Amino acid sequence: MNDRLNTDATLGEPAAYADLPDSLRYNPRHTEAGPAVRGESVVKTVAEFQIQYRQILDPTGHVRGELPAFAQDDSEMLKMFGAMLRARIFDAKAVNLQRTGKLGTYAPCLGQEATHVGVGAALRPEDSVAIVYREIGTLFWRGVRMVDVLLYWGGDERGNDFAGPAHDFPWCVPIATQTLHAAGAAMAFKIRKEPRCALAYIGDGGTSEGTFYEAINLAGAKHLPIVFVIVNNKWAISVPVEEQTAAQTLAQKAIAAGIPGVQVDGNDIIAVRDTVEQALAKARSGGGPTVIEALSYRLSDHTTADDASRYRPKEEVEEAWKLEPLVRTRAFLRARGVLDEAREQALKAEYTAEVEAAVKEYLSIPKQSIDSMFDYLYANPPRYIEQQKQIAKRYAGTGRPSH
Numbered sequence: 116m117n118d119r120l121n122t123d124a125t126l127g128e129p130a131a132y133a134d135l136p137d138s139l140r141y142n143p144r145h146t147e148a149g150p151a152v153r154g155e156s157v158v159k160t161v162a163e164f165q166i167q168y169r170q171i172l173d174p175t176g177h178v179r180g181e182l183p184a185f186a187q188d189d190s191e192m193l194k195m196f197g198a199m200l201r202a203r204i205f206d207a208k209a210v211n212l213q214r215t216g217k218l219g220t221y222a223p224c225l226g227q228e229a230t231h232v233g234v235g236a237a238l239r240p241e242d243s244v245a246i247v248y249r250e251i252g253t254l255f256w257r258g259v260r261m262v263d264v265l266l267y268w269g270g271d272e273r274g275n276d277f278a279g280p281a282h283d284f285p286w287c288v289p290i291a292t293q294t295l296h297a298a299g300a301a302m303a304f305k306i307r308k309e310p311r312c313a314l315a316y317i318g319d320g321g322t323s324e325g326t327f328y329e330a331i332n333l334a335g336a337k338h339l340p341i342v343f344v345i346v347n348n349k350w351a352i353s354v355p356v357e358e359q360t361a362a363q364t365l366a367q368k369a370i371a372a373g374i375p376g377v378q379v380d381g382n383d384i385i386a387v388r389d390t391v392e393q394a395l396a397k398a399r400s401g402g403g404p405t406v407i408e409a410l411s412y413r414l415s416d417h418t419t420a421d422d423a424s425r426y427r428p429k430e431e432v433e434e435a436w437k438l439e440p441l442v443r444t445r446a447f448l449r450a451r452g453v454l455d456e457a458r459e460q461a462l463k464a465e466y467t468a469e470v471e472a473a474v475k476e477y478l479s480i481p482k483q484s485i486d487s488m489f490d491y492l493y494a495n496p497p498r499y500i501e502q503q504k505q506i507a508k509r510y511a512g513t514g515r516p517s518h
């Protein structure tokens with residue numbers, strides 16, 4: 116037994132572990148310096164870690180500390196605000212299109228725009244980003260066309276052939292797999308001695324996957340030029356982050372891979388961009404990988420196939436709305452005298468017209484033939500794929516068997 120029993124019990128340690136010696140106990144909140152000698156054994160702290168949290172723009176739009184250079188440039192900040200607004204307008208339209216049967220399942224980004232645009236603005240065009248399925252703010256910043264995003268979520272794989280950055284990865288629904296793809300790209304950049312970085316997104320739920328641990332382990336072991344951005348939006352469909360892990364932060368998962376981990380206010384576009392820029396600059400100059408946990412909130416349903424009101428407290432969502440990113444960025448820009456109601460309305464009108472034009476174009480594109488579903492996997496398709504293709508052709512366009 117030891118004298119920390121009561122303290123440990125309040126940290127939620129199961130009673131069954133109470134008799135373990137100190138050396139076998141996991142207690143992240145105690146980092147007492149050793150060595151403490153007990154008979155023959157020596158107990159000492161051999162490693163200590165810290166996870167820092169960064170915020171520059173608080174929820175009311177007030178600046179905490181010093182502004183990085185890009186944030187002192189009003190036109191750049193206005194551009195970033197515009198990019199968040201543009202993503203939000205597109206997002207709302209995409210949900211409406213799905214509701215009226217004109218789009219397939221869609222994963223909204225409502226509330227996460229600061230992280231997505233902040234990351235987009237921090238990346239260089241020659242870098243390579245591995246997205247998941249929500250990050251339109253990053254894609255649009257990098258030049259991906261709205262019509263391509265609509266095509267993809269409309270079930271047309273041609274939408275994955277981004278007209279913008281051709282070396283970015285396509286949408287990735289199999290959770291966490293994109294982290295290994297990005298680690299592979301980073302390995303290639305390193306071998307070729309190219310001054311480029313990979314950046315992989317991952318959700319809070321995704322960090323429970325073995326694939327994620329493999330990716331950060333590889334990145335750490337090979338000292339790769341890569342940044343992992345965990346978007347902690349607090350929910351993985353209906354599983355809250357508290358049930359996902361016993362870790363105090365998701366950033367600390369980096370420590371096991373020998374990588375620095377840092378938390379940032381993911382609704383603070385200035386802190387996100389600055390933190391990601393610094394991590395990329397470090398990676399680009401041979402300083403190795405970083406894991407950044409961006410704290411945000413998914414204000415929408417998980418996807419249009421979900422109804423979050425069935426599992427998520429209304430009060431929690433109301434509180435989260437107070438922290439959303441557009442409000443604080445708007446307040447910041449207004450205080451600097453570069454944004455007013457008329458300017459914002461003009462931006463809204465411009466983006467709404469752009470979205471409407473993209474929707475019109477999307478709806479005018481003829482649907483792919485049913486064959487396309489089978490044609491790009493094999494050079495020489497196996498017989499059973501050929502059989503499936505013939506069956507699909509019989510069903511095509513009828514919604515029911517044609518025989």
Ligand SMILES: Cc1ncc(C[n+]2csc(CCOP(=O)(O)OP(=O)(O)O)c2C)c(N)n1
Binds near residue numbers: 319320321351
């Ligand atoms: C390997 C795998 N397992 C399960 C799923 C089903 N699935 C889709 S999204 C999701 C939750 C992901 O949550 P999180 O990583 O927190 O990202 P978020 O959707 O909240 O952005 C799950 C389990 C999947 N797509 N891939």
